[in-house]
Amino acid sequence: xxxxxxxxxxxxxxxxxxxxxxxxxxxxxxxxxxxxxxxxxxxxxxxxxxxxxxxxxxxxxxxxxxxxxxxxxxxxxxxxxxxxxxxxxxxxxxxxxxxxxxxxxxxxxxxxxxxxxxxxxxxxxxxxxxxxxxxxxxxxxxxxxxxxxxxxxxxxxxxxxxxxxxxxxxxxxxxxxxxxxxxxxxxxxxxxxxxxxxxxxxxxxxxxxxxxxxxxxxxxxxxxxxxxxxxxxxxxxxxxxxxxxxxxxxxxxxxxxxxxxxxxxxxxxxxxxxxxxxxxxxxxxxxxxxxxxxxxxxxxxxxxxxxxxxxxxxxxxxxxxxxxxxxxxxxxxxxxxxxxxxxxxxxxxxxxxxxxxxxxxxxxxxxxxxxxx
Numbered sequence: 001x002x003x004x005x006x007x008x009x010x011x012x013x014x015x016x017x018x019x020x021x022x023x024x025x026x027x028x029x030x031x032x033x034x035x036x037x038x039x040x041x042x043x044x045x046x047x048x049x050x051x052x053x054x055x056x057x058x059x060x061x062x063x064x065x066x067x068x069x070x071x072x073x074x075x076x077x078x079x080x081x082x083x084x085x086x087x088x089x090x091x092x093x094x095x096x097x098x099x100x101x102x103x104x105x106x107x108x109x110x111x112x113x114x115x116x117x118x119x120x121x122x123x124x125x126x127x128x129x130x131x132x133x134x135x136x137x138x139x140x141x142x143x144x145x146x147x148x149x150x151x152x153x154x155x156x157x158x159x160x161x162x163x164x165x166x167x168x169x170x171x172x173x174x175x176x177x178x179x180x181x182x183x184x185x186x187x188x189x190x191x192x193x194x195x196x197x198x199x200x201x202x203x204x205x206x207x208x209x210x211x212x213x214x215x216x217x218x219x220x221x222x223x224x225x226x227x228x229x230x231x232x233x234x235x236x237x238x239x240x241x242x243x244x245x246x247x248x249x250x251x252x253x254x255x256x257x258x259x260x261x262x263x264x265x266x267x268x269x270x271x272x273x274x275x276x277x278x279x280x281x282x283x284x285x286x287x288x289x290x291x292x293x294x295x296x297x298x299x300x301x302x303x304x305x306x307x308x309x310x311x312x313x314x315x316x317x318x319x320x321x322x323x324x325x326x327x328x329x330x331x332x333x334x335x336x337x338x339x340x341x342x343x344x345x346x347x348x349x350x351x352x353x354x355x356x357x358x359x360x361x362x363x364x365x366x367x368x369x370x371x372x373x
Contacts, residue, residue: 015190097133114187
């Protein structure tokens with residue numbers, strides 16, 4: 001049964017609501033400068049690693065420097081617990097971001113339109129996917145949500161970037177004419193809450209599919225940390241769930257009403273698969289990314305997104321599952337999903353090799369995270 005707090009009426013109303021605080025900052029920049037200044041600001045936010053880029057307008061710097069970004073209800077002990085959980089599993093979580101979280105987001109046929117329109121995922125696909133993965137590492141690495149942590153700054157920047165995209169789509173003619181009002185406001189509250197769920201409970205569900213060890217306390221702490229991130233990203237309190245069970249209901253309420261096929265969703269998925277295939281060395285395991293996606297999400301969602309049928313690599317999962325079931329039957333100790341761990345290690349190893357110029361890695365691992373696997 002759907003939680004009455006997240007009724008059809010509320011979730012549809014929230015599709016017309018943006019982020020007033022960040023939207024006001026961008027609107028002020030427009031008033032004092034021009035639309036092109038917003039373009040420059042967006043580019044600077046994305047490429048600049050400084051805490052507050054020096055070329056930002058004063059109002060943006062004031063926005064980034066204001067105190068009190070963590071909500072009053074944030075529990076430091078729970079946040080640290082969630083960070084420790086992430087520290088143990090982060091390579092697998094990065095893989096599940098690609099194979100569970102992003103595909104689930106692309107299956108939301110209205111929410112996927114903004115990514116497709118701005119070409120943030122289909123154009124310069126490597127950089128855009130890296131940015132998403134980097135954001136997760138920054139906010140969830142130990143210390144990321146401390147007062148001077150990189151996670152808080154990353155959330156502030158992405159929030160401002162979202163507001164900039166909203167403004168350009170709504171007010172710049174070449175973007176506005178391609179936006180269908182039936183999709184709601186670009187990057188609206190319902191889509192933001194849905195994305196938050198794909199980064200939190202969707203990851204936990206993916207881990208269960210691969211039989212990775214999960215304790216209820218770990219799950220609740222991980223969700224709490226993401227709820228704090230959601231608050232910093234501008235998600236309204238009524239769209240933040242109370243606990244994991246509540247989060248699963250919210251995720252389902254949003255996903256079931258937003259799920260649908262679209263040109264945007266299939267194009268984004270094709271770009272994602274191409275990216276993952278490029279990071280898979282050799283030709284022997286061609287098709288493994290598609291197989292992992294199909295293992296990570298429901299088959300009807302994979303079909304909706306145009307994910308190719310799993311090839312022979314699907315047998316690897318079948319063999320592993322047989323081994324795990326046999327070990328369970330005889331109460332034997334065994335590692336969980338060694339196949340996912342091996343793929344995750346290889347994927348992360350390839351990501352850090354790619355440079356963005358000046359011998360700087362496009363994807364950097366925070367020093368506070370332990371070595372992969």
